[in-house]
Amino acid sequence: MASPRSAELLTSQTKLLQSLAHRVRLLQTVLGLPGAYILQMLKSLVPKLLANPQVREILRFVFLGSVVELTRSVSQKAADYVKHFFVVKASFTRGDFAFDWVKRYLEDHRIWDESRVFQVGACNPALRDRKSAGLGEEVQSDNAQASDDGRPHPIYQPAPQEPELFRWRGRWISVSISISSSSGFNKDPIQVLTLSVWSRKRKILDDFVQEARNHYFESPVPPRELTNLPDESGSTLTARFYQGDSSYDWIVAFVNAQETTEDTTDLEVTTKQSDLYNPSNHPSERPVVGFKPAPRVRQRLKWGNHWVQVDVDSNAVMARGRSAGGSITITIHNSKRSVLKDFIMATREEYLKTTVSKVTVHLSNHGAWMNGVTKKRRSLNTLILPEGAKEELLRDMREFLGSEEWYVWAGVPHRRGYLLYGKPGTGKSSTIHALASELELKIYFIQLSSQGLDDYQLSSLVSSAPSRCILLLEDIDCAFPSREEDDDLEDKKTTDAFGNTIIRYPQSRVTLSGLLNVLDSVTSEEGRITFATTNHIERLDPALIRAGRMDVKVEYKFATRYQIQETYLRFFERRFVSSDEHTNLDVNPSVLVPPPRPALSGLHSDEPPLSEGEVRSLAQHFADAIPEDMFALAQIQGYLLTKKMEPRGAVDGAPDWVEKEIEGKRKLEELKEKRRQQRKEMKAAAPAAQANLPIPIQVPPVRISPAPFGRGGVLHYD
Numbered sequence: 001m002a003s004p005r006s007a008e009l010l011t012s013q014t015k016l017l018q019s020l021a022h023r024v025r026l027l028q029t030v031l032g033l034p035g036a037y038i039l040q041m042l043k044s045l046v047p048k049l050l051a052n053p054q055v056r057e058i059l060r061f062v063f064l065g066s067v068v069e070l071t072r073s074v075s076q077k078a079a080d081y082v083k084h085f086f087v088v089k090a091s092f093t094r095g096d097f098a099f100d101w102v103k104r105y106l107e108d109h110r111i112w113d114e115s116r117v118f119q120v121g122a123c124n125p126a127l128r129d130r131k132s133a134g135l136g137e138e139v140q141s142d143n144a145q146a147s148d149d150g151r152p153h154p155i156y157q158p159a160p161q162e163p164e165l166f167r168w169r170g171r172w173i174s175v176s177i178s179i180s181s182s183s184g185f186n187k188d189p190i191q192v193l194t195l196s197v198w199s200r201k202r203k204i205l206d207d208f209v210q211e212a213r214n215h216y217f218e219s220p221v222p223p224r225e226l227t228n229l230p231d232e233s234g235s236t237l238t239a240r241f242y243q244g245d246s247s248y249d250w251i252v253a254f255v256n257a258q259e260t261t262e263d264t265t266d267l268e269v270t271t272k273q274s275d276l277y278n279p280s281n282h283p284s285e286r287p288v289v290g291f292k293p294a295p296r297v298r299q300r301l302k303w304g305n306h307w308v309q310v311d312v313d314s315n316a317v318m319a320r321g322r323s324a325g326g327s328i329t330i331t332i333h334n335s336k337r338s339v340l341k342d343f344i345m346a347t348r349e350e351y352l353k354t355t356v357s358k359v360t361v362h363l364s365n366h367g368a369w370m371n372g373v374t375k376k377r378r379s380l381n382t383l384i385l386p387e388g389a390k391e392e393l394l395r396d397m398r399e400f401l402g403s404e405e406w407y408v409w410a411g412v413p414h415r416r417g418y419l420l421y422g423k424p425g426t427g428k429s430s431t432i433h434a435l436a437s438e439l440e441l442k443i444y445f446i447q448l449s450s451q452g453l454d455d456y457q458l459s460s461l462v463s464s465a466p467s468r469c470i471l472l473l474e475d476i477d478c479a480f481p482s483r484e485e486d487d488d489l490e491d492k493k494t495t496d497a498f499g500n501t502i503i504r505y506p507q508s509r510v511t512l513s514g515l516l517n518v519l520d521s522v523t524s525e526e527g528r529i530t531f532a533t534t535n536h537i538e539r540l541d542p543a544l545i546r547a548g549r550m551d552v553k554v555e556y557k558f559a560t561r562y563q564i565q566e567t568y569l570r571f572f573e574r575r576f577v578s579s580d581e582h583t584n585l586d587v588n589p590s591v592l593v594p595p596p597r598p599a600l601s602g603l604h605s606d607e608p609p610l611s612e613g614e615v616r617s618l619a620q621h622f623a624d625a626i627p628e629d630m631f632a633l634a635q636i637q638g639y640l641l642t643k644k645m646e647p648r649g650a651v652d653g654a655p656d657w658v659e660k661e662i663e664g665k666r667k668l669e670e671l672k673e674k675r676r677q678q679r680k681e682m683k684a685a686a687p688a689a690q691a692n693l694p695i696p697i698q699v700p701p702v703r704i705s706p707a708p709f710g711r712g713g714v715l716h717y718d
C-alpha cells in the first residue's frame with residue numbers, strides 16, 4: 001500500500017510532467033513566434049522547475065558529478081604530464097636482439113621471483129642443469145629424486161601483462177610483457193617487453209640495456225635463441241656453407257669439437273664396431289657409440305666473445321648453379337665481416353688439427369659431392385713398388401704443384417693427369433692414397449660406372465672440385481661397357497631364367513666425349529691432378545690417354561723379386577724393432593685386420609727369435625720360392641697374413657702355397673673357358689628357344705661398386 005505522502009508526490013510529479021508536455025507542444029506549434037515570447041515562457045517555467053525539490057536534487061548531482069569528472073581528467077592529464085617528464089619508457093619486441101638481451105638479463109636475475117601470475121609449461125630437466133638458461137623458475141619439489149628421473153618438469157614463467165617492479169642501481173624499474181597484435185603482413189602476435197623507470201633522463205635506461213647486452217654476450221651459457229625472426233636490423237652476419245666444399249668440412253669439424261651437444265635431444269647415433277665382436281675378450285675395447293646432433297638441429301656455440309648459431313640443412317640445394325648435398329648456415333651476432341672471416345679461419349685451424357693425420361676422401365652422389373670421409377694417412381714406406389717408381393711419381397707431382405707460374409708463363413693449362421694401369425691388386429689405389437697422404441691433398445672420387453651418372457653431372461662434379469686436389473677416376477674402363485667385341489665383357493654377361501642377357505655392369509650414362517670434355521674443360525680448377533686407374537688399358541680410347549689428358553702412365557705388374565722380398569721384410573722385420581718404435585711403424589690397416597700387434601695383443605710365436613741378418617736371409621729365400629711376375633702383391637700379402645707369426649714357416653710353406661695358387665689359377669681358367677663355351681652354345685640355341693617362351697620379364701641388373709680404396713686383401717684372378 002502506498003502512503004498518502006508518496007501518492008501526493010506522485011500526483012504533483014504527474015501534473016508537472018503534464019504541464020511540461022503541454023508547454024513543449026505549445027512551443028512546437030508556435031515555432032516561428034517572436035523570441036521575446038519564447039523567452040517569456042522560459043522565464044515563467046524556470047522558477048517553477050527550481051521550486052520543485054526533486055529537480056533541485058537532480059541538478060545538484062549533475063553539478064557534483066561534473067566537478068568530480070573534471071578533477072579526475074585534470075589530475076590524469078597532470079599525471080600523464082608528470083610521467084612524460086619523469087618516467088622513461090622503452091619497448092622491446094621479440095625477434096629483435098635487444099629483446100633477447102633484456103629478457104635474458106631479467107630471467108637470469110630472477111626478476112620474476114616474486115611474481116604471482118605464471119604461465120606453466122613442461123621442460124626437459126637436463127636443461128635445468130644450466131641454472132641460468134633463462135627458462136623461468138622450476139617448481140620446487142620435495143622429492144629430490146624428481147630432478148634426475150628424466151621426466152619433464154613444470155616450469156613457471158611470468159605471465160604477460162602483469163607489471164613487475166624490481167630495483168636496479170637504487171631505482172625502481174617496472175617491467176611487463178604483453179602480446180601485441182600482429183602488424184602488416186606478419187600475422188603472428190608479437191611479444192613486447194616494456195620497461196618504465198622513474199627518471200628525468202634516458203641514461204638509466206641506456207645503462208640498463210648496456211648491462212643486459214654485456215651479460216648476454218659474456219654469459220658462458222648459450223642463449224636459447226639468437227633470434228627467430230629474419231634479422232632486419234643488419235646486426236648479424238649470416239654465411240652459408242655447401243657440402244662438398246672444403247669450408248663445409250671445417251665447420252663440421254668445429255661443431256664436432258664443441259661440447260654443446262649435452263642439451264641436444266635430437267641425436268644421430270653411430271657405432272664403430274661389429275656387434276659380433278665380443279668385448280668380453282678385450283674389456284678395454286668396448287664398442288664405440290657416437291652421438292651427433294641430427295641434421296636440422298639448431299646449435300648455439302660460443303666462439304671467443306661471440307655467439308654462433310649453426311643450422312644444418314641436409315636437403316640438397318642449388319649452390320652457385322650446381323647441386324650441392326646439403327648446407328650449413330652460420331649466424332654470428334656481429335656485423336663486422338672481419339669477424340666472420342676470423343671465424344672461418346678458426347674453423348679451418350680446428351679442422352687441420354683434427355685431420356692432420358688423415359686423408360679426406362669426397363665421394364660423389366647424384367652429381368653432388370658428399371661430406372668428406374677421413375681415412376688414416378698411408379705412409380709411402382708401406383708402398384712396395386719396383387725400385388724408384390714411387391720416388392719418381394712423388395717428384396713429378398711435387399714439381400707440378402710447385403710450377404704454377406711456369407705453366408701460366410708457357411700458356412699451358414696447369415693440370416696433370418696420371419694413368420695407373422695394370423693387374424688388379426698390384427697397388428694402384430694404394431699408391432694414390434699414399435701420395436695424397438704425403439702431399440696433403442684431398443681426394444675427390446668419381447665412380448664413372450655409377451648408375452645414373454651422366455655427362456652433365458660429371459661436368460658439374462669436376463667443375464665444383466677445388467684446385468690442388470686429386471680427382472680420382474677409378475676403373476675408368478668400366479664407364480663405357482658398350483664395347484661388346486671385348487672378350488672380357490662376356491664375363492660380365494649372364495642370362496636370366498628366360499635366356500635374356502643381363503650385363504653385370506651398372507649402367508653409367510657418361511659418354512666418352514663427355515669425359516674428354518670434362519678433362520679438357522676450361523672450367524676445371526687450375527692445379528688439378530687427375531688420377532685414373534684401369535685394369536684394361538687396351539679398352540681405353542687412345543684419345544682418352546693421350547698426353548695432355550694422361551701425362552704420366554705407370555704400369556703395375558705382378559710382383560717382382562724385389563717387391564716380394566720387401567713385403568716379407570715389412571711383415572717380419574718389426575720383430576727386431578724396439579717396442580718404442582712399434583708405434584711409429586705405419587701399418588696398412590686394410591691389410592691387417594685385426595691389426596697384428598705382436599707386442600700388445602699377446603699373440604706369440606713358437607719360433608725362436610731371429611736376428612736381423614736371419615730375417616734378411618729368410619726374405620731372400622722367400623723371394624726365391626715365389627716366382628716373379630706371377631702374383632699380385634695383394635695375393636702375397638694374403639698368404640703372409642696366414643703366417644704372420646711364423647717367419648720361418650712362411651718361407652717353408654711358400655712352395656706349397658705357390659703350387660696351390662698355380663693349380664687354383666689353372667682351374668679357374670678352365671672354368672672360365674667352360675662357361676664361355678656354354679654361353680656360346682646357349683647363344684646359338686637361344687633364337688629357337690625364345691620362339692616358344694612367354695614374354696620375358698626384365699630382371700634388374702646386379703650392381704657391384706668397387707670400394708674407393710683397396711680390396712682388403714681380396715684376391716682377383718684374371
Ligand SMILES: Nc1ncnc2c1ncn2[C@@H]1O[C@H](COP(=O)(O)OP(=O)(O)OP(=O)(O)O)[C@@H](O)[C@H]1O
Nearest residue numbers: 382383384424425426427428429430633634710711
Ligand atoms: N705395391 C703394393 N705395395 C703395398 N701394398 C700393396 C701393393 N699392391 C697391393 N697391395 C695391397 O693389396 C691390397 C690391394 O691393393 P690396391 O687396391 O692398391 O690394388 P689395385 O691395383 O688398386 O687393385 P684394383 O685394380 O683391383 O683396384 C691393398 O690392401 C694393398 O695394401
